[in-house]
Each structure stands twice: as C-alpha cells, then as structure tokens.
Amino acid sequence: MLLVLWSHPYSAYGQKASVALYELGLPFEQKLVDARDQALMADFRAISPFAKMPALVDAGAGRTIYESSIVIEYLDRLAGGGQLIPADPDAALEARWIDRVVDSYVGWPMNRIISGKFRPEGQHDAYGSEQDAQQIATAWDTLEDRLGDGRTWGAGESFTLADCAAAPILTYARRLVPFGDRPLLKAWHGRLMARPSFRRALEDAAPFGDLMPAPPAVD
Ligand SMILES: N[C@@H](CCC(=O)N[C@@H](CS)C(=O)NCC(=O)O)C(=O)O
Incomplete structure (x- = not known):
C-alpha cells in the first residue's frame, strides 16, 4: 500500500x-x-x-x-474501521457533527481571516473579518457547551475524526479569537496538544517556522 x-x-x-x-x-x-x-x-x-x-x-x-x-x-x-469513525452509529454521528462545527464555523472563517490579511492594501474586508471572528466565538460557545457532559475527547471517550480536526484548527484559530473564559475548551485543547499524533504533526511543521500572520495565543 x-x-x-x-x-x-x-x-x-x-x-x-x-x-x-x-x-x-x-x-x-x-x-x-x-x-x-x-x-x-x-x-x-x-x-x-x-x-x-x-x-x-x-x-x-x-x-x-x-x-x-x-x-x-x-x-x-x-485501517479496518471503527477507530476514527466510531462503529456505534450515534458515536459516529457525534464525531461527524463536531468535525462539521470545527470545519465550518472555525476552520473556514479562520482561513478567510488569514487570507484577508494577505490581501493588498485597500482590499481588506474588516466587516467580513469581524463576522468571521464572531462565528468562531459562537463555535467556541457551542463546543464549551457540548463538552459540559465531561467527555475526554471531542465526541466522547475515544479519539476520533472530531479530534483530528480540532487539534490543528483550534491551535491556529485561538490565535485569532482567544478561548477566553471557556475552561472545558481550554482543557480539551490541552489534551489535544499532548496527543502523540498531533505532536508528530507539529514536529513535521516546525522546520517551516511560524507562517501565521497573527501573534501567539495569550490565553
Ligand atoms: N474543505 C477543505 C479545506 C482545505 C483547505 O482550506 N486547505 C487550505 C490549507 S489549510 C489550502 O489548501 N489553502 C490553499 C489555498 O486556498 O490556495 C478540506 O477539508 O480539505
């Protein structure tokens, strides 16, 4: 293969x-x-x-x-199935739902804000970027609420598609819209940062330096 x-x-x-x-x-x-x-x-x-x-x-x-x-x-x-997409249909639905929230309401607005920063002078869309930032803040609230049941990972007790999406996307997006007073979101992100698979991905990226046009996260 x-x-x-x-x-x-x-x-x-x-x-x-x-x-x-x-x-x-x-x-x-x-x-x-x-x-x-x-x-x-x-x-x-x-x-x-x-x-x-x-x-x-x-x-x-x-x-x-x-x-x-x-x-x-x-x-x-x-790889045999049932790991990143759980075999249980309800658990799979939750993993896909969290993935969609992270992708549609964090990743896409994040990429729009970032690409906006590379536009030529006079071509910036401050109103659009503000709306995108608000969408990310709403996603933070949605995720904080969902994590309220005490789950360890994005969709429950096993690491799934939801966590593959969240690890990198949250790491970058929090530099644009801080987590703020959302302790469950912060704790989940802390667990994602410690996950060996994500650490490897970060090590792969390290030789390229910091390419993101935003200051490091402060919270
Ligand atoms: N919906 C796509 C989004 C992928 C995406 O936006 N990738 C970015 C990098 S993070 C990209 O390729 N950007 C290059 C470009 O837009 O020219 C997916 O989930 O794969």
Missing part, C-alpha cells in the same frame, strides 16, 4: 489528515505542495481541482481523495 499525502506540514487541514495517519499507524509519503511551483501546482490541480490541501493518493487502489473529512473516512476504513 502506497499512500501519498499532498499537503504542506504547516497546513491546518493537512495536519488534520496527518494526525489521522499517525493515529491509524498507516505509513505515508508527503508530497510537499508549493504554490510557487507552477508545474507542481498543475499536477496538484489534476488530482485536487480546487488546489486545497490535503489530497490523498492511494496508488495501490488507484484512488485519489480530497476533502480532509472524507480522506479520514477513507483512511479509517483502510
């Missing part, structure tokens, strides 16, 4: 996939996506038309998959 992950180690969504690969113990090669390399980007667009990371190529099966959550669904099945 040859798995190739087209990604960049600093990418939040790329880390979401590499955390899953490390959790499942699936060996893979990383193909570094470099937006400055036009030939490489043409190859990347051929497998991932929106040029979004990550994309997974399973050469043995002749399959290419992009969209991080679907990549993880595929990887979990490849």
Whole structure:
C-alpha cells in the first residue's frame, strides 16, 4: 500500500489528515505542495481541482481523495474501521457533527481571516473579518457547551475524526479569537496538544517556522 499525502506540514487541514495517519499507524509519503511551483501546482490541480490541501493518493487502489473529512473516512476504513469513525452509529454521528462545527464555523472563517490579511492594501474586508471572528466565538460557545457532559475527547471517550480536526484548527484559530473564559475548551485543547499524533504533526511543521500572520495565543 502506497499512500501519498499532498499537503504542506504547516497546513491546518493537512495536519488534520496527518494526525489521522499517525493515529491509524498507516505509513505515508508527503508530497510537499508549493504554490510557487507552477508545474507542481498543475499536477496538484489534476488530482485536487480546487488546489486545497490535503489530497490523498492511494496508488495501490488507484484512488485519489480530497476533502480532509472524507480522506479520514477513507483512511479509517483502510485501517479496518471503527477507530476514527466510531462503529456505534450515534458515536459516529457525534464525531461527524463536531468535525462539521470545527470545519465550518472555525476552520473556514479562520482561513478567510488569514487570507484577508494577505490581501493588498485597500482590499481588506474588516466587516467580513469581524463576522468571521464572531462565528468562531459562537463555535467556541457551542463546543464549551457540548463538552459540559465531561467527555475526554471531542465526541466522547475515544479519539476520533472530531479530534483530528480540532487539534490543528483550534491551535491556529485561538490565535485569532482567544478561548477566553471557556475552561472545558481550554482543557480539551490541552489534551489535544499532548496527543502523540498531533505532536508528530507539529514536529513535521516546525522546520517551516511560524507562517501565521497573527501573534501567539495569550490565553
Ligand atoms: N474543505 C477543505 C479545506 C482545505 C483547505 O482550506 N486547505 C487550505 C490549507 S489549510 C489550502 O489548501 N489553502 C490553499 C489555498 O486556498 O490556495 C478540506 O477539508 O480539505
């Protein structure tokens, strides 16, 4: 089995996939996506038309998959199933729901705020960025509320898709919208930071330095 992950180690969504690969113990090669390399980007667009990371190529099966959550669904099945997507349907629903909240209301607004910071002078959208920040704050409240049942991980007592998504995305997004007075969210993020699979993903990113246009988290 040859798995190739087209990604960049600093990418939040790329880390979401590499955390899953490390959790499942699936060996893979990383193909570094470099937006400055036009030939490489043409190859990347051929497998991932929106040029979004990550994309997974399973050469043995002749399959290419992009969209991080679907990549993880595929990887979990490849590893035997029932680990990152729980076998119990209700637990699976919860894992997918937390993944959607993290993705849609933290990851997407976060990426819009960040890409806004790279726009040329005069092209900034302060109103849109404020709305995006408010959406992240609402997601923080939603997650804090959901963690109120005392669960250890995002969707219960086992580490799932929900945690693969949350580990990198929360780590970056809290630099834009602090966790504030949300102790359960902070404690969950502390557990994610200590998880060996995420530590490995952070080690992969370390040689690239800090590329995020935002100050380090203060809370
Ligand atoms: N919905 C996609 C989002 C992926 C995404 O936004 N990836 C970012 C990196 S974190 C990216 O590729 N950005 C490059 C670009 O937009 O040009 C997924 O879940 O895989």
